[in-house]
Amino acid sequence: METELPTIFSAKRTSYVRSSVIREILKLTVKNSDILSFAGGLPNPDLFPKDLLSSVMETVIRENVSIALQYGDSSGYANLRIQIVEKLTDVPWVSPSSITVTHGSQQGLDILGKIFMDSHTNVLLEDPVYLGALQAFSPYHPNFLSVPMESDGPNLYFLEEILSQNKIHVFYANPSYQNPSTYTWSVEKRIKIANLLDTYEIIFIEDEAYRYLDFDGKVYPSVSSFRKRNDLTFILGSFSKILSPGFRLGFVIVPELYQNLFTAVKQGNDLNSNQFSQVVVSKLLETMDFDFHLRSIQSFYQNQKEYLVYLLNQFLPEAKFSLPEGGMFLWVNYPKINSKQFMESCLKNGVAMVPGTEFSPSSRSSSYFRMNFSFLTKDVMEEGVKRIADVYRDINT
Template sequence: MDVEWKQNLLSERTETFRPSLIREILKASLGKKDLLSFAGGLPDPSLLPLDVFRSAIDKVILDKSGIALQYGESQGYLPLREWISEFYYGGFGEEVSPSEIIITHGSQQGLDLIGKLFLDNRSRVLTESPTYLGALQAFQVYSPSFSTLTLEKDGVNLSELDEILKKEDITLFYTNPVFQNPSTYTWSESKKRQAAEILDSNECFLVEDEAYRLLDFEGKKHSSISSYRKRKDLCIQLGSFSKIVSPGFRLGWMRVPSGIFGKMILAKQANDLNSNQWSQLVVSEFLKECDWESYLSRIRSSYRERRDLFAETLKSEIPDFEFHIPDGGMFLWVRIPLTDSFLLFEETFKKGLAFVPGREFFPDSSDSSFLRMNFTVLSPSDMQKGVEILADVWKNYPREGT
């Protein structure tokens, strides 16, 4: 009775909370050291230049502890915003002022702040299908409806985009156009240009998630959809240090148009006052001290080798599986014939292997024939062991219709 009474105190919003299977797998892996995980989008810790991190930390302690150990500006540490402006956006040929940037506790906080500003039970969010489950988790708290677009290898179906925007009252369009999570597809430049025109003509707000934009293994520069739009006042871009520096610092950013900038700052102040000041200064010093281009090149080269090894091993051990080989990112998006990948997940997890079942990435959990697998964190030997476990389970797994 006591528990039931306390539950009655909770808001109706809590009924919309969506658990993250990835977070549960991560929790399990911390307590189960022999678990091999293809689940999370984790960088390889062996590639992190610890000597540069140590030097950056020492410099912050010696020279900037008075700033690092205090509250900071809600918008974020200015030198870090200047780096994002010059080296990130400038590297892609985009002119973005530091005054347009807000530092967040990972891009996930950015998604939540967007939900606070834009969404309620009258709202409708347009996404690719499949889409990033963290966005679904963040947005569903605010009870919007969802519409989806067919995702093709070179981007969404543009006829569907135009038709939906004309017929439905869409609040915002959320997309992850470069090495999309989970599909790993990348929009063509042609589709980005055409989509920008369609979005402009329909005055649709765009939320563009760029978590993997720097992880092209050949170093190709990918334009943003936002860069093609005339209506930049209807664009938010999200970025993250989690994939290119370290997720442990929990730092990301948002490029926010001036018309809603003040409201976004107020939403962030209500949430956390300011992002972790210590993390911001350490990452800022790290970025100053490291040879950025060389560092990125080393990451890209290592991940390219692992992608190749993983793809070759999967093809050899489980020829039934179908997948696209991406030019970057951290995942393979694998189609499994004639079965439910969640049931397969349950069997492999018993044997010490984890991946993410595909239905987690669909707003209506409609498609069970995919699984997402990470190739950046396990060693080659553990990668081989993991595929062997999966192959053994698959070999003995009952197929539908048999």
């Protein structure tokens, strides 16, 4: 399902651009509404704070219009940066001036790629890895290396081998409820890896997009909080999963040394992040019971996860997965299948999932599939799992 990308007149870097099979599947499901899709990663719209939002937006228009509808500070709206420091970070060195509000955390990934990655820069990734990071970094044509993941984080034996044998410049990781695997690094591994990163002087890009999606409301300490080299540490956060992706707001904690550079590169991207969204989100955070809001997202997703687990156990016990502590996905191993054939048959049978190959830095074949549980109703999940089970049985009889 490759998308044709035009190459004749394009710059060389465009030949390294990766398309996203997830977006292609989303397009298919929009065209054909009979396809039930576990492929997306959409937050559930029932969790958007709609009522509060409409009153906050009215207030913003009445009272803050000259700020909200104007160009703004390239580093972000000052009030929001203070709230981010107070509510959404755990590293001791953070201050409002170290926060840059970005157009989704995805923009942070692109800017960091632009700043740190040249052709052949050694960049270490998790395997599997968040596909959007591959998309952001690939045009800079770094040399990707990857460390195999276990359910409690990177395999330390392989990690130490890689670090001792290669000069790794950047390590990008998504340690909590990772997309796609939902694996979460244990605190022990966080501490060990923070020390290794210090020893080998490696820039760490810690992606915290799912930080607050623990089903029990637990919040893991960031890996960065255990580092001594805060000059080599970048942390990405996002409002997409805890408020709404429609705001397109995220942030990056940037070490002092790189703040001017980061802002200058961002100015070349967009001058400043969506100012209206920033003022609205800031007012929302002032007004809402944020902890209560988080708790309702966490328990809603826990319930959805339990239902998908129940359905798979009931209708397809051959499917194997570890139970996630949080997040929006199950990472499911379907034994004895050819993943391409399985995916094509699933699509023909009106159900979509994302094949694990898409999340492999080297496009390695995989019998894992990412299944989203945050978005679908229970009825649709049930019908979807039954369709997958039918396809699986057809292939394996």
